[in-house]
Amino acid sequence: MTTAIIDTPSPDLPPRATRASTRSRRARRIARRIPVWIIVTLVLVIVLYPQVWLILGSLKTPTEFFTNPTWALPENFFNFNNYVDAFTRGNVAINYRNSILVTLPSVALIIFFGVAAGYALEVMIWKGRRATLLFVLAGIMVPGQMILVPLFIAYFRLGITDSLVPMIITYTVMGLPLTTFLMAAYFRSVPREIFEAATVDGASPLRSFFVIGLPLMRNSMLTIGLIQFFSVFNDLLIALTFTTNRNLATIQVGLLSLRDEYGTQQYGPLFAAISINVIVLLIIFAFLNKKIMAGLAAGSLKG
Numbered sequence: 001m002t003t004a005i006i007d008t009p010s011p012d013l014p015p016r017a018t019r020a021s022t023r024s025r026r027a028r029r030i031a032r033r034i035p036v037w038i039i040v041t042l043v044l045v046i047v048l049y050p051q052v053w054l055i056l057g058s059l060k061t062p063t064e065f066f067t068n069p070t071w072a073l074p075e076n077f078f079n080f081n082n083y084v085d086a087f088t089r090g091n092v093a094i095n096y097r098n099s100i101l102v103t104l105p106s107v108a109l110i111i112f113f114g115v116a117a118g119y120a121l122e123v124m125i126w127k128g129r130r131a132t133l134l135f136v137l138a139g140i141m142v143p144g145q146m147i148l149v150p151l152f153i154a155y156f157r158l159g160i161t162d163s164l165v166p167m168i169i170t171y172t173v174m175g176l177p178l179t180t181f182l183m184a185a186y187f188r189s190v191p192r193e194i195f196e197a198a199t200v201d202g203a204s205p206l207r208s209f210f211v212i213g214l215p216l217m218r219n220s221m222l223t224i225g226l227i228q229f230f231s232v233f234n235d236l237l238i239a240l241t242f243t244t245n246r247n248l249a250t251i252q253v254g255l256l257s258l259r260d261e262y263g264t265q266q267y268g269p270l271f272a273a274i275s276i277n278v279i280v281l282l283i284i285f286a287f288l289n290k291k292i293m294a295g296l297a298a299g300s301l302k303g
Helices: 016-057 064-067 081-089 092-124 128-140 143-159 164-188 192-200 203-217 218-232 237-242 252-258 267-287 289-298
Strands: none
Touching: 016 267, 064 267, 081 092, 081 267, 092 164, 092 203, 092 218, 092 252, 128 164, 143 164, 143 237, 164 203, 164 218, 164 237, 192 203, 203 218, 218 267, 237 252, 252 267, 267 289
């Protein structure tokens, strides 16, 4: 009995012309991406170089600052004396405490009143709400520098200048117009039928606000809250205007006072304090980046 062996034909390899065409398309695609990669690399270098230079500068001694070139690396990468001096001699710990005590209440008040105003102007129906919204938006056009001196005089007459209250009030009032405008836009993207159904079920406007409005605005509140947080935390002008006591200075004002007993600028502790400030804000942004993007896109669609 003979067994017939049938040779199965091997699959044909692609012709050389096809392989060459594939390689050519791939090469052209890579060539088109090269300018994009170069631009992205340049942008990263421009953005990251000051941060790296700042952190490396915080590890240098005073002698290195005055004798070595600015681009020179620190001689000891484990020299953290500048960070110790920033927290002890530079009063940075107290400055951070004051910044937190000013920023958190200010942002909380801005968000709460901004969400409530956006709900009242966009969801509730009452006469004159459009004119009121335009009046609120006019507050965005008023430069804050114009009202600082009158505000300081008013706070002085009220006897509250020797506290953090003037800064909290000022930040809250100056952040409300933009927050109200953005929150009205976010509420405009929410289908009105949701609030109408709640009204039919017997919910009052106040209940609808707390049960429906606030939960729907979580991403938007987080986004605007972070924007206002960075704005308040990094502010110098208002904090410098209303700070009458060194122990009430925020971190931005405290950075100006990092000098020795002879009035000489201490670059090492200054770089260390700025590095801490930048790193903390970058960590906050990195952890909440997706929430920020979701909140920014929430008001872009009508749905």
